[in-house]
Each structure stands twice: as structure tokens, then as C-alpha cells.
Amino acid sequence: MASPPWLARDTGAAWISRLADEAVAEAGRRAQDGPVVCASRLTPSGPLHLGDLREVMTSHLVAEELRHRGHDSVHVLFWYDFERFGGAPSGIGVPAGTRRAWNEHIGKPLTSVPSPPWSAYLNWAYYFEEPMIAALADLGVTFRGASQERLYASGAVRERVLVAVRERARIGAALARHRTDPGAAATGSGTTSGAEAGSPGYFPYRPYCSACDRDPTTVTSYDDETTALAYTCACGHAETVRLAEHGRGRLAHEVELAVFWAHEGVVFEPSRFSPASPGPSLAAAGRIIREVFNGERPLGAVHAPVCVSGMARKDRSGRVPTPAAALAVMDPPLLRLPYVRHRPEQPFTIALGRELQRAYDEWDALAREVADGTAEPAEAVAYRRSAGATGRPLPAPPRPLPYHLLASVVNITAGDGGRILRVLHDLNPGDPVASLDELWPRLDRAAHWIAGRIPAGHRPRIRETPATGLLSSLGAAERASLRHLLDGLDENRSLDDLTALVYGVPKLQAGSTADAAPELKAAQRAFFALLYTLLLGCDSGPRLPALLLALGPDRVRRLLGA
Numbered sequence: 433m434a435s436p437p438w439l440a441r442d443t444g445a446a447w448i449s450r451l452a453d454e455a456v457a458e459a460g461r462r463a464q465d466g467p468v469v470c471a472s473r474l475t476p477s478g479p480l481h482l483g484d485l486r487e488v489m490t491s492h493l494v495a496e497e498l499r500h501r502g503h504d505s506v507h508v509l510f511w512y513d514f515e516r517f518g519g520a521p522s523g524i525g526v527p528a529g530t531r532r533a534w535n536e537h538i539g540k541p542l543t544s545v546p547s548p549p550w551s552a553y554l555n556w557a558y559y560f561e562e563p564m565i566a567a568l569a570d571l572g573v574t575f576r577g578a579s580q581e582r583l584y585a586s587g588a589v590r591e592r593v594l595v596a597v598r599e600r601a602r603i604g605a606a607l608a609r610h611r612t613d614p615g616a617a618a619t620g621s622g623t624t625s626g627a628e629a630g631s632p633g634y635f636p637y638r639p640y641c642s643a644c645d646r647d648p649t650t651v652t653s654y655d656d657e658t659t660a661l662a663y664t665c666a667c668g669h670a671e672t673v674r675l676a677e678h679g680r681g682r683l684a685h686e687v688e689l690a691v692f693w694a695h696e697g698v699v700f701e702p703s704r705f706s707p708a709s710p711g712p713s714l715a716a717a718g719r720i721i722r723e724v725f726n727g728e729r730p731l732g733a734v735h736a737p738v739c740v741s742g743m744a745r746k747d748r749s750g751r752v753p754t755p756a757a758a759l760a761v762m763d764p765p766l767l768r769l770p771y772v773r774h775r776p777e778q779p780f781t782i783a784l785g786r787e788l789q790r791a792y793d794e795w796d797a798l799a800r801e802v803a804d805g806t807a808e809p810a811e812a813v814a815y816r817r818s819a820g821a822t823g824r825p826l827p828a829p830p831r832p833l834p835y836h837l838l839a840s841v842v843n844i845t846a847g848d849g850g851r852i853l854r855v856l857h858d859l860n861p862g863d864p865v866a867s868l869d870e871l872w873p874r875l876d877r878a879a880h881w882i883a884g885r886i887p888a889g890h891r892p893r894i895r896e897t898p899a900t901g902l903l904s905s906l907g908a909a910e911r912a913s914l915r916h917l918l919d920g921l922d923e924n925r926s927l928d929d930l931t932a933l934v935y936g937v938p939k940l941q942a943g944s945t946a947d948a949a950p951e952l953k954a955a956q957r958a959f960f961a962l963l964y965t966l967l968l969g970c971d972s973g974p975r976l977p978a979l980l981l982a983l984g985p986d987r988v989r990r991l992l993g994a
């Protein structure tokens with residue numbers, strides 16, 4: 433059967449439906465009780481980027497689609513907070529010279545490392561987790577968090593840990609078969625203790641030392657009967673613990689992955705394509721869950737990276753493009769949209785610079801098409817998946833004024849609420865903005881965007897007095913242009929009318945046949961530069977229609993020498 437033509441475009445509807453179909457089929461085949469479990473994994477060892485968000489969004493969107501179809505589904509987010517700390521990464525706002533201060537914590541679990549002194553968080557892991565949790569709440573992403581540390585400490589995975597250790601020879605052999613590829617061997621398994629996988633001394637569990645809380649430990653003996661486990665640590669400590677009561681240690685990565693999959697019954701879990709750091713071998717973990725735990729590896733989707741434009745990978749203060757940074761300038765539905773629209777294997781770019789204005793314009797146009805029923809079906813589905821989650825719409829301004837307009841008005845008014853309202857009140861005299869409440873949360877984000885792009889000292893400054901010298905030196909054509917603009921000010925009070933007016937003046941000057949000619953472009957540039965000089969004292973500034981609106985006709989008249 434041929435696909436409908438809009439499916440072929442894969443504008444956002446198709447891949448989510450396809451993965452949800454597969455998850456339903458897989459859950460049915462397994463016939464396991466309870467909800468269909470979609471999972472994702474995050475390691476809070478450093479700032480969590482918009483790229484990390486992709487893994488979470490992919491699982492979220494599939495889980496959402498299952499709920500939308502009436503299936504019971506849950507999104508389990510594994511926080512890998514029990515990983516060993518490897519040092520303070522760059523890009524967290526820690527000055528390079530002081531990063532060494534954290535070196536004394538290398539080898540401890542992330543939850544045992546103090547958070548940076550300027551933060552209020554309990555530990556290193558929470559310092560990076562908490563902003564992500566807040567961003568996910570804003571994005572409407574619901575999940576059940578599963579802390580790696582607590583899974584061990586609570587005893588939730590203890591039985592499977594004991595099985596893994598009992599079956600260590602079989603696991604070691606399975607892993608060794610996956611280590612023939614030198615690329616995979618290089619990453620190894622960070623927690624393999626004692627000897628390499630495949631050797632008779634292979635041991636899949638590594639305790640954190642109870643004296644120094646670090647992981648340079650070696651298991652020296654293990655008794656399968658009593659589960660007595662003896663280890664030594666590089667710090668000199670030696671101890672014997674009972675594994676059946678121990679919760680302060682970790683399985684090797686692939687074994688752990690298999691245990692977590694089995695513990696939660698994960699049906700779908702995306703993973704990242706990253707040739708630089710392949711991470712645990714999914715194939716090896718798949719073999720372990722099948723051979724040792726009588727389970728099955730989840731369905732997956734390998735996703736491509738997310739690029740960001742308009743924000744440096746790391747700016748001078750060390751900030752990186754996190755979801756929180758994007759949400760400071762973008763409404764949640766707008767940030768959800770690219771994750772919805774692109775198949776996992778397609779890379780995409782989130783524009784936080786100038787292109788953000790166009791992204792907003794396109795979003796508003798799509799919203800209008802959806803509202804009046806003219807949107808293409810696939811686009812309407814992409815809109816639904818972006819505009820709301822868990823059956824609820826995400827916060828949206830009652831009056832979605834163009835983002836570029838809000839940014840310009842904030843810029844011109846220096847963010848003063850009273851002046852913003854006065855300008856916007858006049859915007860559409862037939863249906864005036866009565867309160868700034870109609871513009872939240874978008875107004876806030878436009879204000880952030882402007883603040884991030886234009887330092888306070890570089891905001892446009894409106895002239896106090898007319899540029900009399902320049903006005904008296906104008907030629908006849910320039911005077912005629914200004915006169916034409918001034919004559920139109922009174923009957924053109926809305927943004928659209930003012931736009932037509934300012935673009936109409938140079939057209940009139942250049943002659944009506946010169947529609948796309950270079951002369952018209954040159955005439956426009958010259959006229960706009962003249963207006964900026966007369967109004968602001970410099971030759972560029974915010975968009976002129978918004979500027980004229982913000983100033984009001986009386987002030988414009990005075991500055992243009994009327």
C-alpha cells in the first residue's frame with residue numbers, strides 16, 4: 433500500500449508513530465505486565481546540553497504517543513549519578529586555573545563530590561541534574577527518575593548483582609567476544625575490576641573504597657557461598673564485605689546496562705551516535721541480558737547530534753547551550769518542535785541568534801493554520817506534539833505578538849513595563865493590548881534575548897533634540913521623503929500600516945516601476961539611514977516601523993523637524 437504523500441516528507445509525524453507502533457508490537461510480543469517502559473539515560477558529570485536533551489525527548493515523544501493512543505506507558509530517566517568523577521570539565525563557569533581544586537575528588541562517585549561553592553546544590557551530580565529537571569518540567573516532559581546510586585544503595589538491583597557476579601565467567605566470555613573490535617576495546621569497561629574480561633580473574637563488580645570513597649579498588653577474593661568479597665584500595669585500605677548486603681559499588685557498564693534494562697523491563701531506549709565515545713556496547717549488554725537474565729534488550733533509535741547557532745559552544749563566562757539557556761529565550765513549544773520534526777538520525781540546528789525571530793514567525797504562522805484548519809495533516813500533528821504534553825497545552829501567551837516586535841519594543845523602551853504597554857497599546861488601535869499579562873511568557877523571553885545580544889550600554893538612545901544642522905542641510909528629495917512620511921503618520925497607527933508607509937516612501941521616490949531594482953534598494957537604505965540618524969543619532973537601529981510606533985507620532989514629528 434502506498435504511503436500518503438505527506439508521510440514521505442516525514443515532517444514530524446511519521447517517525448514517532450513508527451517507533452510507537454514498534455514499541456506496542458514489542459511489548460505485546462514480550463507479554464510483560466505493567467506499562468510500556470521507554471527509557472533514557474543522562475550522566476550529570478557536567479552541563480547537560482541541548483544534545484543530551486535529544487535522548488530524553490525521543491523517549492518522551494514515543495511514551496507520549498503511546499499515552500495518546502490509550503496505552504499505559506512510562507518514561508524512566510536513569511540518572512547516572514554514581515559514575516566516577518573524572519575531574520571538573522571546562523564549560524561549567526569554573527575558571528580554568530581553579531579546576532584543579534576538584535582533582536582531589538577524582539575517582540569518587542559524582543554524588544560524593546561537592547558542588548561548586550557558588551551553588552546551593554547538595555553535590556556535583558545534583559548541580560547538573562536540577563537545572564535539567566526544571567527545564568524538563570517547563571517542556572512538559574514527565575518521567576520517573578531512577579538514580580543509579582539509589583538502585584544499588586536501596587538493594588533494588590541486588591539480586592541481579594549477585595547473579596551477575598555468580599555468572600562472571602559467562603559474562604567475561606561474552607564481553608571478550610565483543611572486544612575483538614579495537615575501537616570497543618579502547619573504551620573498555622570502566623568498572624571491570626581485577627582482570628580483563630575473558631580472563632579467569634574477571635570480576636564485574638567494583639566497590640567504592642569505604643575509607644577514601646574512591647574507586648582504585650581491586651577485588652582480591654570472592655566466596656560464592658557467603659558472598660564475602662575482599663578488596664584492597666590504592667589508598668592502602670583493605671576490607672572484606674558481604675556483597676549480599678553491599679550497596680556501595682558498581683557493575684561494569686555493559687553488565688549494569690543489562691541489569692537496569694531487566695530491572696525496569698525497558699522496551700524502548702534511544703542512544704546517541706558518538707564515534708568519539710561509543711560508551712557501553714549495546715550489543716554486549718544485549719547478549720548479557722539474554723544469556724544471563726533471560727531478558728531482551730530494548731528497541732532503540734540512534735540519534736544524531738544537535739547543533740546550536742547564535743550561541744558559542746562555550747561563551748566567555750563558560751556557559752554552554754543547555755536547555756535552560758534555550759528556554760530563557762524560547763517558549764517550550766518552540767524548543768520541542770525541532771525534536772519532534774526530525775527523525776532521530778537527522779542532525780538539526782537550534783537557532784538562538786537572529787534566526788530565532790524567523791522560527792517564531794513560522795511557529796505563529798503554523799499556529800494560525802492549525803487554528804483555521806488549513807495546516808497540512810503532518811504539520812498539524814507536529815504542532816500538537818510540540819504545543820502540549822501529557823494532554824495539556826504548554827503555557828502560551830494569550831496574544832502571540834511577533835517576537836521581533838516584542839524584542840524591538842523592549843530594546844527601544846529599555847524594558848520599562850509602562851512604556852512597553854504604552855507602545856503596544858497603540859499597536860492595533862482596534863484591539864489594543866490592555867495588559868502585559870497578555871504577552872507573557874513571550875515578552876520575558878524576548879527581553880532576555882535582547883539583553884543577551886545587546887549590552888545595556890549599546891541600547892538605542894532616542895535623540896533629546898532634533899538634529900537641526902542635518903535637517904537644514906537636506907536636499908529637496910530628502911525633504912520630500914520626510915514630508916511624505918510625516919503626512920502618513922496620523923492615519924497609519926498600526927504596525928502593518930507603518931511598515932507599508934516606511935517601505936512605500938522610497939518606492940515613491942524611485943518610481944513605481946523600480947520594484948525590485950537596485951536603485952530601490954539603495955533608496956531604501958539611504959532613507960532608513962537618514963531616519964535612524966535623525967531619530968537615534970546613528971545610522972542603524974531596531975526595525976523602523978516598531979521604532980516609529982514606540983516613539984509615537986508627536987515625538988517623530990518633532991525629531992524630523994515638522
Ligand SMILES: [Zn+2]
Pocket residue numbers: 641642643644645646665666667668669
Ligand atoms: Zn581507598
